[in-house]
Each structure stands twice: as C-alpha cells, then as structure tokens.
Amino acid sequence: MNVSAYLRRIGLSAVDHPDRQFLSRLQENHLLHIPFENLDISLHRPIRLSLPPVYEKVVERGRGGFCYELNGLFHWLLRECGFHTTLISARVREADGSFGPEFDHLAVLVLLETPYVVDVGFGDCCRHPLPLTGDEVEDISGRYRVASKTDGEGYALQKKTEGHWVTEYRFTTLPYELQAFTSMCQHHQTSPASTFTQKKMCTIATDDGRITLTQDFLTITRDGKKQKHPVTSDRQFHDELLRYFGIKL
Structure with a gap:
C-alpha cells in the first residue's frame, strides 16, 4: 500500500503537518473523490476486512x-500521515428511533489538542472533523455537533434537522482493532434486514x-x-455509474 498513490486518489500531492487543518483537508477531499457504495x-x-484488498x-x-x-482504510492513511488515531464502534439510529447493535458502524477517533471524530464512510455526513467538545461544525451538507449522552455513557453525533438536533449515531471512545467489526461487516453483506x-x-x-x-x-x-431522474433499466444504471462516478463494473 502506497501513501502517495492514496493521496493522489483523493486529489492531494503530499503529506502535510498532522494538525487539524490537514486532517480537515484529508477528510473533505476523501469525501469528494471516493464514493460511499454497496x-x-x-x-x-x-468483502473481507483486510486492508490490502x-x-x-x-x-x-x-x-x-x-x-x-x-474508514478502515482512512484510519491507515491517517496513521501513515502522523496522526494518532483509533477505530471506534458506533450504533446507527434506525427509522423507528432505536439504535443498531455494537459494531453497526465503524468511525475514526483522532487525538489532537482535543479528540475529534472523523467519518468518510457514512454517506451524507459532516465533511470536517467534529470535536467531542460539543462545538458545532457547519458545511454545505448541514450543521453538526457531538453531544455527550445524558446517561454519561459515550457520545452522540447529531445533525440539526428542521430546528432540532437529531442523533445520527451513538458511539464511545473505546479503541478497537479492525477485526472486531468482522461479524457485523458480514451481517450487513448478507442479512435481509440490512439496508445494504x-x-x-x-x-x-x-x-x-451531492x-x-x-x-x-x-x-x-x-x-x-x-x-431527481428515474432510472428505468440496468443499462441506464451502469451508464450513470460510469458517467458520474467513473465506475465500470
């Protein structure tokens, strides 16, 4: 695996100082160049949880x-760029307001002057690092914050929707290895209950x-x-996939 090739993939040319500004640039460029897809x-x-493939x-x-x-691959890139990071587990909010099980989602915690959660694998989400202090971050996709849960157990990543803060997912800062997510990764690939x-x-x-x-x-x-444009055939789907994402299956 090659850091320079990865940086070129996301439109960057070189490693910079591992600070919040470079972290933010890495996250936003990743989201602008690499799609979220199933x-x-x-x-x-x-899909195997192994970084080389x-x-x-x-x-x-x-x-x-x-x-x-x-997020597993981005975590590797951040470490190679000099950041101190851990993988964290998150539980995604379901349509009925309940939350999924542990390891339902994988995100990255970056330890700078204060911890930040970064996420390049949640689709339409915040494009910049979110501090665990509760400070709000706004970009073209919306306004976000990380709130401490009232029960004292972990945090909630929230987006302001119609004037109210809505939790996207809950997480703790416990560090995990990538292989801890194997079972839920398999679940989301095979279970009829998975949105994927x-x-x-x-x-x-x-x-x-977007x-x-x-x-x-x-x-x-x-x-x-x-x-919104209807997609009426497999051929049209593949044509649009190539046109807008550069992907040919």
Missing part, C-alpha cells in the same frame, strides 16, 4: 465502499452538493436544490 454487496462479491479496490481500481472499508442488501447505491459529495445513484433514481443536489 455495489459489491449487490453483486454478491464478499480494500486498498486495491479503492485506490487502484477507483471504487468506493462502505464504512468498514472506507435491499438496494444498490452509490453516492458522492460534490463542491456544491450525487446519489440508486437502482430507482439519480438524484443531483446543487446548492440545496434536488433534481
């Missing part, structure tokens, strides 16, 4: 992935919004305005 799952191609897929073949792949097995999807951040492709629609968001 295409291998829809094709029944097994993930690196080959994402960096060398120009693909994307889901949280275990993208229900429909194919590919989404990427853009400077002015582009999302599913088997049903192509949605282009620019400056908060959405244009």
Whole structure:
C-alpha cells in the first residue's frame, strides 16, 4: 500500500503537518473523490476486512465502499500521515428511533489538542472533523455537533434537522482493532434486514452538493436544490455509474 498513490486518489500531492487543518483537508477531499457504495454487496462479491484488498479496490481500481472499508482504510492513511488515531464502534439510529447493535458502524477517533471524530464512510455526513467538545461544525451538507449522552455513557453525533438536533449515531471512545467489526461487516453483506442488501447505491459529495445513484433514481443536489431522474433499466444504471462516478463494473 502506497501513501502517495492514496493521496493522489483523493486529489492531494503530499503529506502535510498532522494538525487539524490537514486532517480537515484529508477528510473533505476523501469525501469528494471516493464514493460511499454497496455495489459489491449487490453483486454478491464478499468483502473481507483486510486492508490490502480494500486498498486495491479503492485506490487502484477507483471504487468506493462502505464504512468498514472506507474508514478502515482512512484510519491507515491517517496513521501513515502522523496522526494518532483509533477505530471506534458506533450504533446507527434506525427509522423507528432505536439504535443498531455494537459494531453497526465503524468511525475514526483522532487525538489532537482535543479528540475529534472523523467519518468518510457514512454517506451524507459532516465533511470536517467534529470535536467531542460539543462545538458545532457547519458545511454545505448541514450543521453538526457531538453531544455527550445524558446517561454519561459515550457520545452522540447529531445533525440539526428542521430546528432540532437529531442523533445520527451513538458511539464511545473505546479503541478497537479492525477485526472486531468482522461479524457485523458480514451481517450487513448478507442479512435481509440490512439496508445494504435491499438496494444498490452509490453516492458522492460534490463542491456544491451531492450525487446519489440508486437502482430507482439519480438524484443531483446543487446548492440545496434536488433534481431527481428515474432510472428505468440496468443499462441506464451502469451508464450513470460510469458517467458520474467513473465506475465500470
């Protein structure tokens, strides 16, 4: 695995000082260049939690992935760039307001002057590091913060929605190795209850919004305005996938 090639994949040319500014640039560039997608799952191609094949897929073949792949690989890059980081487990909020099990989602904790949570594997989420202090961070996708849970057990990553703070996922700062996520990674590839097995999807951040492709629609968001176009065939899906994401399956 090669740091320079990874940096080129996300539009950067060199390693900088491991501070918040460089961390923010790494995170945003990653989101602008590497899509969040579940295409291998829809094709029944097994995803192994091993960094070399993930690196080959994402960096060398120009693909994307889901949280275990993208945040696992990003964690490696951050360490190679001189950051002190750990992998953390998160429980994602379900549609009914409940939360998934432990290891439902993988994110990265970066230890600078204060700890920050960074995430390049959650789809439409904050594009910059979020401090655990509760300070708000705003970007084109919305306003975010990390709040301490009232029960004293961990934190909640929240997004302001219609004037209210809504929790996206809960997490603690306990450090884990990548292999601790193996069982839930397998679950999300195979279980009918997982959102990742229900429909194919590919989404990427853009400077002015986001582009999302599913088997049903192509949605282009620019400056908060959405244009939704029906996808009516597999051929159209593959054409749009190549056109907007540069991916040929």
